[in-house]
Amino acid sequence: FQASNPGQFENDSDVLWQRGHVPETIVYHGRVGINTDAPDEALVVCGNAKVMGRVMHPSDSRAKQNIREVDTNEQLRRITQMRLVEYDYKPEFASVMGINNT
Secondary structure: OOEEEOOEEOOOOOOOEEEOOOOOOEEEOOOEEEOOOOOOOOEEEOOOOOOOOOOOOOOOHHHOOOOOOOOHHHHHHHHHOOOOOOOOOOHHHHHHHOOOOO
């Protein structure tokens, strides 16, 4: 979308932006791209992002409970069964994402 007037978008027929249920929030039902017009995920940022706070990720310890030690020998056995690979990025992906070393 391109803003033609502050707070309005040229394609008003698709009501994708909505006020959130929590104060001072907005919800977009679709994909959002920053510096890209072809986002393939919920949010795609092509460029640097600055976060002035915490980033919560499903692997973050703050999201877990019942954390306990495991049998190291069993885990090493499992690791030896993993398929390890090397790869090159496809040129079209690398150019869109700004990756120089593929």
